[in-house]
Amino acid sequence: MKSILKERGILESKRLDLDACKNxxxxxxxxxxxxxxxxxxxxxxxxxxxxxxITKLLLEGVSSSHTRHLRCLHEFVEAQVTFYAQCHEAMQExxxxxxxxxxxxxxxxxxxxxxHPSPSPSxxxxxxxxxxxxxxxxxxxxxxxxxxxxxxxxxxGETDYxxxxxxxxxxxxxxxxxxxxx
Numbered sequence: 473m474k475s476i477l478k479e480r481g482i483l484e485s486k487r488l489d490l491d492a493c494k495n496x497x498x499x500x501x502x503x504x505x506x507x508x509x510x511x512x513x514x515x516x517x518x519x520x521x522x523x524x525x526i527t528k529l530l531l532e533g534v535s536s537s538h539t540r541h542l543r544c545l546h547e548f549v550e551a552q553v554t555f556y557a558q559c560h561e562a563m564q565e566x567x568x569x570x571x572x573x574x575x576x577x578x579x580x581x582x583x584x585x586x587x588h589p590s591p592s593p594s595x596x597x598x599x600x601x602x603x604x605x606x607x608x609x610x611x612x613x614x615x616x617x618x619x620x621x622x623x624x625x626x627x628x629g630e631t632d633y634x635x636x637x638x639x640x641x642x643x644x645x646x647x648x649x650x651x652x653x654x
Contacts, residue, residue: 476534479527486520493517574641600624600634600650614643624650 493513500506599621606616614636616622624634627644636645 473534476527476530479523479530483520483523483527486516486523490516490520598624599653600636601653603649603651606645606649608643612644614638614641614645616645616649621653624652 490513493509493516496509497506497513500509600623602616602618602620602622604618608615616636620638623637624645625637627633627635630644632647633644634647634650636643636650
């Protein structure tokens with residue numbers, strides 16, 4: 473871009489030189505001065521024409537370069553749109569998978585009522601910190617992550633498991649993975 477501006481400046485300078493030579497030819501009165509003025513005019517005209525051609529070629533290069541850049545930019549935008557559409561689709565699938573895993577069966581179904589016996593009244597609302605990650609073995613259990621704080625309740629007749637609640641999710645978890653908080 474700097475070279476184009478430089479060449480345009482030179483072209484303007486050559487144009488001014490050409491105009492000055494034309495004025496000298498018009499004002500040349502003597503026979504001796506007129507041939508010199510005409511020779512200077514021809515030289516100035518050829519220099520101006522040469523500089524005009526250089527500037528024209530540079531500007532055409534900018535035009536083709538501009539077109540090429542626009543095409544590349546268009547291809548980039550299309551690639552970005554495709555990428556983000558794929559990301560959106562993957563996120564929607566992930567959202568559906570998570571929803572289906574967290575929903576599972578409704579909490580009030582007979583199967584869940586059997587899987588989660590009623591908690592003993594003495595332990596309702598006790599908090600516990602998860603010691604390490606735990607992946608649920610089936611739909612009656614709840615998956616946990618390290619350092620997560622959850623609400624737990626003792627299950628009548630169970631010594632190794634507690635009923636854990638996280639938001640609206642409920643499931644059995646091994647007591648070995650929990651640190652009860654007083």
